[in-house]
Amino acid sequence: MLRWAAFLNYFSPFIFMEETTDLLQLRRDKLSEFRAKGINPYINRFHVTAFIADLIQPHLENTKEELEEKNLETVVAGRIMSRRKHGKTSFCNIKDGTGQIQVYIKKDDIGEASYENFSRFDIGDFIGVQGRLSKTKTGELTIFSKQITLLSKSLLPLPEKWHGLKDVELRYRQRYVDLIVNPGVREVFVSRSKIIQALREFLNERHYLEVETPMMHSIPGGATARPFKTHHNALDMDLYLRVAPELYLKRLVVGGLERVYEINRSFRNEGISTEHNPEFTMLEFYTAYADYQDLMVLTEELFRFVGNKVFGTLSFPCSYQEDGETKEATIDFSRSFDRYTFQQSLIEVGQIPPEAIATQEKAVDYALKNKVPLDKKDNFGKVLGKLFDHFVEHHLVQPTFITDYPLELSPLSKKREDDPNLVERFELFVGQKEIANAYTELNDPIDQKERFQQQVAQKEAGDEEAHWMDHDFIRALEYGMPPTAGEGIGIDRLVMLFTNSQSIRDVILFPQLKKEA
RNA sequence: GGGCCGCUAGCUCAGGUGGUAGAGCAACGCCCUUUUAAGGCGUGGGUCGAAGGUUCGAGCCCUUCGCGGCUCACCA
Numbered sequence A: 001m002l003r004w005a006a007f008l009n010y011f012s013p014f015i016f017m018e019e020t021t022d023l024l025q026l027r028r029d030k031l032s033e034f035r036a037k038g039i040n041p042y043i044n045r046f047h048v049t050a051f052i053a054d055l056i057q058p059h060l061e062n063t064k065e066e067l068e069e070k071n072l073e074t075v076v077a078g079r080i081m082s083r084r085k086h087g088k089t090s091f092c093n094i095k096d097g098t099g100q101i102q103v104y105i106k107k108d109d110i111g112e113a114s115y116e117n118f119s120r121f122d123i124g125d126f127i128g129v130q131g132r133l134s135k136t137k138t139g140e141l142t143i144f145s146k147q148i149t150l151l152s153k154s155l156l157p158l159p160e161k162w163h164g165l166k167d168v169e170l171r172y173r174q175r176y177v178d179l180i181v182n183p184g185v186r187e188v189f190v191s192r193s194k195i196i197q198a199l200r201e202f203l204n205e206r207h208y209l210e211v212e213t214p215m216m217h218s219i220p221g222g223a224t225a226r227p228f229k230t231h232h233n234a235l236d237m238d239l240y241l242r243v244a245p246e247l248y249l250k251r252l253v254v255g256g257l258e259r260v261y262e263i264n265r266s267f268r269n270e271g272i273s274t275e276h277n278p279e280f281t282m283l284e285f286y287t288a289y290a291d292y293q294d295l296m297v298l299t300e301e302l303f304r305f306v307g308n309k310v311f312g313t314l315s316f317p318c319s320y321q322e323d324g325e326t327k328e329a330t331i332d333f334s335r336s337f338d339r340y341t342f343q344q345s346l347i348e349v350g351q352i353p354p355e356a357i358a359t360q361e362k363a364v365d366y367a368l369k370n371k372v373p374l375d376k377k378d379n380f381g382k383v384l385g386k387l388f389d390h391f392v393e394h395h396l397v398q399p400t401f402i403t404d405y406p407l408e409l410s411p412l413s414k415k416r417e418d419d420p421n422l423v424e425r426f427e428l429f430v431g432q433k434e435i436a437n438a439y440t441e442l443n444d445p446i447d448q449k450e451r452f453q454q455q456v457a458q459k460e461a462g463d464e465e466a467h468w469m470d471h472d473f474i475r476a477l478e479y480g481m482p483p484t485a486g487e488g489i490g491i492d493r494l495v496m497l498f499t500n501s502q503s504i505r506d507v508i509l510f511p512q513l514k515k516e517a
Numbered sequence B: 001g002g003g004c005c006g007c008u009a010g011c012u013c014a015g016g017u018g019g020u021a022g023a024g025c026a027a028c029g030c031c032c033u034u035u036u037a038a039g040g041c042g043u044g045g046g047u048c049g050a051a052g053g054u055u056c057g058a059g060c061c062c063u064u065c066g067c068g069g070c071u072c073a074c075c076a
Helices: A002-011 A023-036 A052-059 A064-070 A112-120 A168-173 A175-181 A183-205 A246-254 A292-311 A342-349 A360-369 A380-395 A445-460 A471-479 A491-499
Strands: A072-085 A089-095 A100-106 A126-135 A141-152 A229-232 A237-241 A259-267 A279-288 A315-322 A325-332 A338-341 A400-403 A425-430 A433-440 A484-490
Touching: A023 A112, A052 A072, A052 A100, A052 A141, A064 A126, A072 A100, A072 A141, A100 A112, A100 A126, A112 A141, A168 A175, A175 A183, A183 A259, A183 A292, A183 A491, A246 A259, A246 A279, A246 A471, A246 A484, A279 A292, A279 A491, A292 A400, A292 A425, A292 A433, A292 A484, A292 A491, A315 A491, A338 A342, A342 A380, A342 A400, A360 A380, A433 A491, A445 A471, A484 A491
Parallel strands: A100 A141, A338 A400
Antiparallel strands: A072 A089, A072 A126, A089 A100, A126 A141, A229 A237, A259 A279, A279 A484, A315 A325, A400 A425, A425 A433, A433 A484
16 A cells, blocks of 8 residues: 555655655655656766865864855765754755765755755755855854755655664664764774774784685684584585684695784674674784794784774773673773783682692582583583683783683693693783683694594584594694794774773674564 | 563653553744754654453553563573
8 A cells, every 4th residue: 555655656746745744755755756846866976076074174273254265165965964944044964974064055045946945855865065165153164055956865764863873773783874873883883994904004014914714614613613504505515604714824824824814704603692793803813933922922012003003092991890880990001911821810810719720520619619500521621711701701801811721622722841731822801801812823733633533522422612623734734834823813802892892783883683573 | 591671653762550642853834044952833643562361441460472682591
């Protein structure tokens, strides 16, 4: 019925005008009305001579007299964001990708017919404005228009100017609207882009080569995670979306690309939370002839570089949770980051008595007494890992390196020379979140093969996240990989940190949601 | 998956113990030639997330379901 009416309306613009007050229908009516007048509501081109920011920046400080003396004729375009009609004159604000500016429209200046058309425009419409730049008597920089052109008609009303769009579900589902009406959203994604640019710059300066490796793996490897499965029809082959690029990047180190990095998506078929999106962006970089100690130094430099480059500061406000309350801290990247070994952190940060983690039995007891849920198959390392998650992680607000993890948690890391139960690995925590994970890479093919075999045994015992055997990766290591250190940084979480965002959904343009009802 | 909270006009929100659904903004009409959350007068606009149930009567109570948020669990 509605469609039929719209169809009729398209050809007979005025038939239904008096019969409906429906907001959406009204705009469609206007569309037809403009077409009937010979005005194309979606014109093919319009040439601007300036972006709005280019008008504001150099002229904000000029007086009205100075501006009029300069006689600044300009042509700009943008979306109508607000409007104040006063009979035979109107003000509106238009916004383009660079900024927002006020436009003054006077009937005597643009002509009666144009003024009539303008008064039929809606908030949300794109218009082109030709006019002279000056100031109003209240001192606001304003384009005094001589000609107004409809560029694109908007058929859906925007959220109101004052409260904006608050409904989080709508904000995520209709990010385009969120971006139009909530200025802070755009800022976050501009920051995100600049952070990624800065990371590239940091690495390129140090002679890292950016590469792209497969997203579709026949053997998903490089992380303990459940993959998404898909199928290639022509090859009749199951494929998995990658959970990490790690094993391919290390193959490239074998091949002589001694400094490589990739910034790209990985996919993990796991729960969704304020810190987890099924697809997320990681930076992984590998450095031959370096170890994890070198990477800690480099990581501090990297954070300082990004902070200074993008935000011009090294201190960032950070909201975090403590005892069920939200608290504020200032993250300081200028001082050297705290360091604890994994074991130290359990004792000193987590306040776990040293004897409670002396053996697997005691650790299990301690965990169960403190209601830390364990799995029967958990080995010593995994039990300690769960104790860490429960007692330590939420205390780590300021940048903190946790080093020397249990072997069982790290099937791709090189063992410490002085303690084969520990590996040369660190994770960086900031604002209660794991931001980076790095280690001296295991390059002993025989050791790596054994570790894979242990993982396969765990997988066969029902651990769906355990690593798979990757014979080609072993073969690559058998050709010889130089001593190498590698690091992964979660870009989404990094952006959360720098923009003080509380949810990963606020730094991903289109976060994963259930399908619309 | 568990717990808690939410879903009412295009948007933001009100709607004590069940009794004819409201406001602001937006929209529409009229007035208004420098306003800026412009102003004045007037008007229209609702599947109250969905489906059942209880009741003379449900936005409100009950059940199931959907979507979202937070949180716990799972999970790096």
